[in-house]
Structure formats: structure tokens, C-alpha cells
Amino acid sequence: MGVVYAISNQKGGVGKTTTAVNVAACLAAEGSQTLLVDLDPQCNATVALGGERDMHPSSYDCLIGEVSVAEAARPAGPDNLWLVPANRDLAGAAVELPRIDGSETRLRERLGPVRERFAYTLLDCPPSLGPVSVNALTAADRVLVPVQAEYLALEGLVQFLDTLATIRRELNPRLEVSGLLVTMHDERTRLAQDVERELRQHFPEMVFETVIPRSVRVAEAPSYGLPVTEHSPRSRGSEAYRALAGELAARG
Numbered sequence: 001m002g003v004v005y006a007i008s009n010q011k012g013g014v015g016k017t018t019t020a021v022n023v024a025a026c027l028a029a030e031g032s033q034t035l036l037v038d039l040d041p042q043c044n045a046t047v048a049l050g051g052e053r054d055m056h057p058s059s060y061d062c063l064i065g066e067v068s069v070a071e072a073a074r075p076a077g078p079d080n081l082w083l084v085p086a087n088r089d090l091a092g093a094a095v096e097l098p099r100i101d102g103s104e105t106r107l108r109e110r111l112g113p114v115r116e117r118f119a120y121t122l123l124d125c126p127p128s129l130g131p132v133s134v135n136a137l138t139a140a141d142r143v144l145v146p147v148q149a150e151y152l153a154l155e156g157l158v159q160f161l162d163t164l165a166t167i168r169r170e171l172n173p174r175l176e177v178s179g180l181l182v183t184m185h186d187e188r189t190r191l192a193q194d195v196e197r198e199l200r201q202h203f204p205e206m207v208f209e210t211v212i213p214r215s216v217r218v219a220e221a222p223s224y225g226l227p228v229t230e231h232s233p234r235s236r237g238s239e240a241y242r243a244l245a246g247e248l249a250a251r252g
């Protein structure tokens, strides 16, 4: 049975989408059928894989309409990699969802046979804990939390982990934290090292061994519509995301 991961952190710009796209690409390159679901109306994951912001069916149709996630999946380019795109409609979902009874479980109910078809399904969440993120966390088996190494908001992180506990209690008892991922790590700065050390101290066992370095190749890959592993396969960013995919695969 496949595993569904939410890539989530309510803080913006911490590397959620970059991680979702590149880890998905690495898992696919290793031969696993992998699905990336873009759940952010910014459509950054969709665009990073060369898509447009107006594709149908989209994740909005899964959340609000009757389309299943499995049905909405389309080939994303690289072998074994599939995408459910986001489009601009998704901005309305945050308003529409609360009007629907039991809306927190919409996405879970709409997954369809994704766990049979895909070894990995990655849900790229928006930067808020609104209804769409709650749906993702309710549908997921595990949550991967990117944390930017340039700024440690421990308070924000603790708050986020508390929210996960609430979701586990009320909506999704099997939700596990897959791990905290240090992103945009610039080894030349003391701050990056401090953030990494503090994270490992505060959350022992929870922080992935792999650290994602700050890298121009990683930042520029989306403008080519490619994962960094295709844009610049030998870069340090590519190596890091391959190592992270290895850590995920090793956990089964």
C-alpha cells in the first residue's frame, strides 16, 4: 500500500513546494509510481513541473467536486511522476469548504485508489492552516515539515506540532510526523548552524539527517519547469533531495 505525505508548515516560504516537487521527482526516478498533488492556489508546484495555472481537472475539483484524486492525476513529464495540478479556482475552496458538512474529510474521501496506484502521494500544502491544509492533514498518513535554516521560529513550530496533535485527536488518529527537514541551509553562516543545532536539540529523533543546502540551482529549476534533479542532476541540491528520498524510502 502506498503512503500519503502532507508537506506542510503554516509558515510561508520555507521550502514546502521545492521539497514536494524535488522529493517526488527523486522517488519517481528511483522507479516508484509517485503522485504530487498541488493544494496551493499559488500553483507553484504545478508551474515548477512546467504546467499552467488553468488546468482541469484540478485539486479544486477533487475538494469541491466529485472527481477523485486518482482520476485527476496526469503524467507530469518525468517517468513515473504524476501531477494533480492546482488552478486559480482553489483560492475559493477556503471559503466554500466550511459551508460543506464534514468538509474536513473531503480530500480523504476523494483520494480514490491512490494508495493502490502510487507508492508515494505528496500533498503540497499552502502556507496557512486553513481548510485546505486541514483536509491534507486529515487525508495524509505522515507529515513532512520543512523548516528554513535562516530563521528559527520555534514558537511557530511548536504551535504547528500542537495543531497536528489536535488533528490526530479529532480527525486523523494515524497521522505521524515523518520528520522535520532543514532547508535553505547555508553552511557559511553561523545562523544556519545554530538553527540546525537547536532543532536537533529540541526535537531529537525528529529531524531528518539530510539537510537541504541553499543552492542557486534549486532556486532556478522551477523557471525551467523542471525538478532540480533534471535541471542540474549533479548539483548539491539534487544530491540532497536524492538522499532525502532515500531516507523516506528506508522508512517504508
Ligand SMILES: Nc1ncnc2c1ncn2[C@@H]1O[C@H](COP(=O)(O)OP(=O)(O)OP(=O)(O)O)[C@@H](O)[C@H]1O
Binding pocket: 011, 012, 013, 014, 015, 016, 017, 018, 019, 040, 042, 044, 125, 126, 127, 183, 184, 185, 212, 213, 214, 215, 216, 218, 219, 220, 237
Ligand atoms: N534549497 C534552496 N536553495 C535556494 N532557494 C530555495 C531553496 N529552497 C527553496 N528556495 C526558494 O525559496 C523560495 C520559497 O520556497 P518554496 O516556494 O519551496 O517555499 P514554500 O514553503 O512552498 O512557500 P509558500 O509558503 O509560499 O508555499 C522559492 O523562491 C524557492 O525557489
Ligand SMILES: [Mg+2]
Binding pocket: 016, 017, 018, 040, 044, 125, 126
Ligand atoms: Mg509552496
